[in-house]
Amino acid sequence: MGQTIVLTGMVLSAVPVGEYDKRITLLTKERGKISAFVRRARRPGSQMMAACSPFSFGQFEVYEGRSSYTVIKGEISNYFRELARNLDNACYGFYFLELADYYARENTDEIHMLKLLYQSLRALEKESLENRLVRRIFELKTLVINGEYPNVFSCLNCGREEELHWFSTRRGGTLCGRCGQQGAAVPLNASTLYAMQYIITSDIEKLYTFILSPEILENLEKIMDEYLAVYVERNFHALQILEENDSLMASVPVSRKTGEHPDENQQLQ
Missing domain, CATH: 2.40.50.140 (Nucleic acid-binding proteins)
Incomplete structure (x- = not known):
């Protein structure tokens, strides 16, 4: 019955x-x-x-x-009707749904994944947060919840916890200044390292409380792109649309969050 x-x-x-x-x-x-x-x-x-x-x-x-x-x-x-009013926000949101679908399983404890998804969609609605940063926070915390996140707290080669200046996708984490010179690794900015450590260790409710400079965000993006390409075995439809949209948006002076031209904002004021 x-x-x-x-x-x-x-x-x-x-x-x-x-x-x-x-x-x-x-x-x-x-x-x-x-x-x-x-x-x-x-x-x-x-x-x-x-x-x-x-x-x-x-x-x-x-x-x-x-x-x-x-x-x-x-x-x-x-x-979450606000997401549907902006193509960029909607694409990020659908990508988050796809990534959650990829990892979630039936009859398992998914309370943390559900909470992360909810808080991340709310973050997309905030004018003060860059969608690119919200995406990387969501991706890394999703890896944490599912036990596939990189080690960014010590050198994977010698165990040293200081001077972690390199990130090795193949090794799955950080290398110190000396060990990183011995193989293929991406330079890791100290602020990027701190941001990754914060995302990994923080409660979900405290994730979306910081911003990054363009330089640090680009460093984080490069690391996450390489890591996900190796450890996530799926092509996400929403992500493909998002990347195509980003290419178009890069050539047009439009606000990502509002979808309005800056000159139009000035005229309305």
Whole structure:
């Protein structure tokens, strides 16, 4: 016999099934990642239409059958509608959903991944935070939660904890000034090192409380790009769109957060 349970979670993805139904992927606090059917979700006027859209966060009442879940009711506390108003923010948000989907598993404790996802989407909505930095914080903390993060606290060759001036993707972490000269490694700025150590050790609620200079952010981006290319075996669709969009945005003087031209802002004031 099946039973009805209430799960707290976020919709990671949704695909149409048949004429009116949907199948959604939920990241939940209680059951990890699950797949569930939503009957008549695509029927005009359905109360479940908005509740089964990506980014929707809240409580979902589901019927647990022998081999599948069916969503009966959804009480959404945050739809993250602000993300949909800006293509750049939306692309970052969908990338975060994809990365969470990649790592999450059913019947595992995903409370930290869910909390990180929620806080990171909120960070994308903040004007004061650069989306590029939010992305790197999210990526590194995701690796921490899933036990695949690099060692940035000592030299992987000699164990030294000082003068960690190099990062080796192949070795999976930092090398000191002497050991880093012996093989392929990326120069590691002291501020970049501190930022990575802070992200790894800090509580999720305290992650998005700092900014980085362009130079340090570029150093962090280079390190994370190389590390993820080796240790994450998937191409993310949203990331491809994001990178294409970034290439276009680089040639246009547009604010990433608002999507408005600077001159237009001045005229409106």
